Amino acid sequence: MLDRILRVNMTHLTVASEPLPQEYRYLAGRALTSRMVFDEVVPYAEPLGPYNKLIFACGLLAGTTISCANRLSIGAKSPLTGGIKESNAGGIAAYKMARLGYRAIVVEGLREDHARYLLVLNKNGGELRRADQLAGKGITEKAALLRQEFGANVGLILIGPAGEQRLLTAGIANNDPDGRPTRFSGRGGLGAVMGAKGLIGIVLDDTGCAPAEAARPDEFAAKGREFHQLLLNNPQTGEYFPKYGTAAMMEITNAIGGLPTRNFRTGRFAGADKLNGEALYQTIVSRGGAGRPTHACMPGCLVRCSNVYPDQEGREVVAPLEYETLGLLGSNLEIANLDVVAQANRLCNDYGVDTIEIGCAIGVAMEAGVLPFGDEDAFLKLMEEVVTGTYLGRIIASGCVVTAKVFGVRRIPAVKGQGMPAYEPRAIKGTAVTYATTAMGADHTAGNVARANVKHHLKDGQVALSQGAQIKIGMLDALGFCMMVAPALKDSTILAELVNARYGSSLTAQDLEQLTRQYLRTEKEFNRRAGFTAAHDRLPEHFYDEANPETGTVFDITDEELASLTF
Ligand code: SF4
Structure with a gap:
């Protein structure tokens, strides 16, 4: 199980299953999407053209009920950044994909006839339907x-009208256990x-389909019980996140001038x-009805x-309402x-756009x-203009860089064309290094x-703090775990032990780190071949010149220091 790749060609309307290559045996999630983009997509490919590929991958422990292990990674060359992209989300799609036996689904080719297709997968295989x-x-x-x-x-x-119109803020949704199609791989215009x-x-x-067997x-x-105890015993994953969710971040960022x-x-x-x-908690609890202050987005999640x-x-208005959205569509x-x-x-x-990018664009x-x-x-x-597609709405739905250029704004909160999430870079410098x-x-x-x-x-x-976080989160992304x-996790030993019990392997925590560093280098190399240089690895200039009024600080990490961050 979990040893097939499904290849879907939209030009020829073919669907074919092939074995997972041996060299991809321990690649999953972001590690697999990025490796396949590196191996199969020409770096100069037009992101919306026939040579780009859209790759869906589940994690190594997908299809099981290990908590938080069923993230769905989606990768491609991004039309928003022009570089390699991976965006992952919770929901049930990765769980189902694993039970169907697919480690990855690769969508290639192009349709120029404006026809719409649905890929239908079941235990008998897959087919494209009009x-x-x-x-x-x-x-x-x-x-x-x-x-x-x-x-x-x-x-x-699913994609919404924004994806059908190829707008740069368009994300890809999948559904939660209650059927809501609201878990978004939102970033990068995938x-x-x-x-x-x-x-x-x-x-x-x-x-x-039979359940995934270890x-x-x-x-x-x-090992699953041990991992779950770690989650339940930790104050953040066991108490804080279940009660307040990601919105708890706002007290932290606002207090340090980083909202x-x-x-x-x-x-x-x-x-x-x-x-x-x-x-958020008090509002949800006091209103009652369909409101829930805590909810699992995928099977087995304890957090x-x-x-x-x-x-x-x-x-019900929306589920979930998260910190990034509260920051970008709220405080920003x-x-x-x-x-x-x-x-x-x-x-x-409903329109299918990324709330972070839309918030950055409207801020501009x-x-x-x-x-x-x-x-x-x-x-x-x-x-309303965005979702009805007026010209102004389409400008906003093309992201913050396009919006800034149309309106002559020079303070653009974006790096490599993508709008910043809800962490102010002069106040939270480690995240800004990322x-x-x-x-x-x-x-x-x-x-x-x-x-x-x-x-x-x-x-x-x-710089060291960011590097450590990029490796730690990169490893979770590679395994299909939620970063929450x-x-x-004090270290990644339990993750290696879970993988070993599942696959009969003998990987060490160091092996997982090496695997992670390797694919992070691969991502950088793809971008280099696509035309990115060190000049792209910095923040917009106004963050170096103008102090954050709340902290009195500018972003003062030099280009040389940033360039020293390698994997
Ligand atoms: S912690 Fe939150 S985002 Fe992560 S799997 Fe659970 S509900 Fe989903």
């Missing part, structure tokens, strides 16, 4: 129609790559107490950092209203005076250090 009836529909409606047709338990991977190929969705029906079942069960506010002009927001983890946000009548726009952010989040999800538009900071009505009106040096563009999921017990606004030690487990 799906023009789904064209232009929101992700919510697409998912409802497909669950009606294929059953309520299927896994779904939805546009899927749309360009004419693939509108993937249905994963694992009915009749090579050493008793050992696997014992992006007013297009990243400053790092502390006066309205943060209306958006933070406590506010349950997800939530269901209800309106005043207790009806000076919107101090959970209901407004939740409504905007819902619109983004606000700086240009297109609409005022803090104006809730104007913000929601602009969001923004600058990862092949992914500004991406906290490549190595966020905001929770580290260091003086975040000082430069000393930040990181606080519970």
Whole structure:
């Protein structure tokens, strides 16, 4: 099991299964998508053209109920950054994919005829079906129609209208255990790559498939229990995340002047107490109804950092409402209203766009005076323009760099073309080092250090801190784990032990680290061949010149120091 690759050619409309090459035996998740992009995509390929490939990969422990081990990685050359990209999400798709026996699904070729196709996978194999009836529909409606047709338990991977229109903020959604298609691989415009190929969705029906079996079942069960105890005993993964979710981060970032506010002009927001983890928790609990302060996005997750946000009548608005969205659609726009952010989040999800990139783009538009900071009505009106596809809406949905160029804004919070997540780079310098040096563009999921017990606004030690985080998170990405487990892991021994029990191997923690370093180097090498140089591994210049008013600091880590970060 888990030893097949499915190759889908959209030019010739063929679907073929092939064995996993021996050299990929221990590659999964981001390590596999990045290796396959490196091996199979020409570095100069046009991201929306026929030579780019979209690769879906599950983790090494996918298909089991080991907590947090069923992330779905999606990789390609990014139309947003022009470099290699991987974006991963929770949900049930990777779990189903593993039960169907696929380590990876590779989508190649192109359709120029505007036809829409659905890839349907079940225990008998896979086939492409015409799906023009789904064209232009929101992700919510697409998912409802497909669950009606294929059953309520299927896994779904979907793009929305934004992906079909090949917009640069388009992400790819998959569904959670309750069927909500709201777990997003949002970053890098990967939805546009899927749309360009004419693939509108993937249905994963694992009915009749045997569960993934471990090579050493008793050992696997014992190591699973040990890993779960680590999660339950750690204060963050056992108590804090289940209660407050990712939104708990806002108290931390706001306190240290690291919460992006007013297009990243400053790092502390006066309205943060209306958006933070406590506010979110109290609002959800007091409203009741469909609201849930804690929720598991995939089978077996014990951390349950997800939530269901209800309106005043207790009806579900969006699930989950997360820190990055609260930062980019909230504080960065000076919107101090959970209901407004939740409504905007819902619109983004249905249209299929990345809330981080949209928040950065609207922040830039606000700086240009297109609409005022803090104006809730104007913000929601602009969001309506985004999802109805007016010219202004399409500009916003093309990301923050395009928006800035259209409106003549020079303060662009982006690295390698990708908008920054909700960590202000002059206040949280280790995460900013990650923004600058990862092949992914500004991406906290490549190595966020905001929770580290260091003086975040000082430069000393930040390069090493970022490097360690990039390797640690990179390893979790490679195994298909959610990065929320990181606080519970002192080292990666238990991860190696789980893999060994599952596959009958004898990998060490050092082997996993070497494997991780190797694929991180591969990502950098792909970008180098695609035309990236050291000049791309830095922050926008205004962060070097203008101090964050809350910390009094600029980003002062030199290009030479950044270049010293290698894997
Ligand atoms: S910790 Fe959160 S994001 Fe991670 S698997 Fe669990 S619910 Fe999903």
